[in-house]
Amino acid sequence: MAKKDADAPKPAGPADQFISVRGPEDGRWRADIRFGPIATELCLAAITAEQLALIEGDEMLEVRKIAGPVAPEPSP
Numbered sequence: 001m002a003k004k005d006a007d008a009p010k011p012a013g014p015a016d017q018f019i020s021v022r023g024p025e026d027g028r029w030r031a032d033i034r035f036g037p038i039a040t041e042l043c044l045a046a047i048t049a050e051q052l053a054l055i056e057g058d059e060m061l062e063v064r065k066i067a068g069p070v071a072p073e074p075s076p
Contacts, residue, residue, distance in 0.1 A: 019055075022038070
């Protein structure tokens with residue numbers, strides 16, 4: 001039987017919770033993720049609690065909680 005790694009990073013939240021992050025015009029790296037002027041949507045299950053704290057603590061990033069991934073607008 002495989003032993004669970006107690007030191008494995010814990011996800012920042014469940015798979016049904018998301019954040020939208022927007023960075024400065026010239027971009028910004030935080031928590032190994034690049035953010036720019038176009039919003040980046042992240043599932044909380046895909047990042048660690050430590051990454052979420054770094055992202056939320058960065059004053060140059062605009063962070064919003066969203067209901068789920070936003071579908072792109074259809075092309076005309």
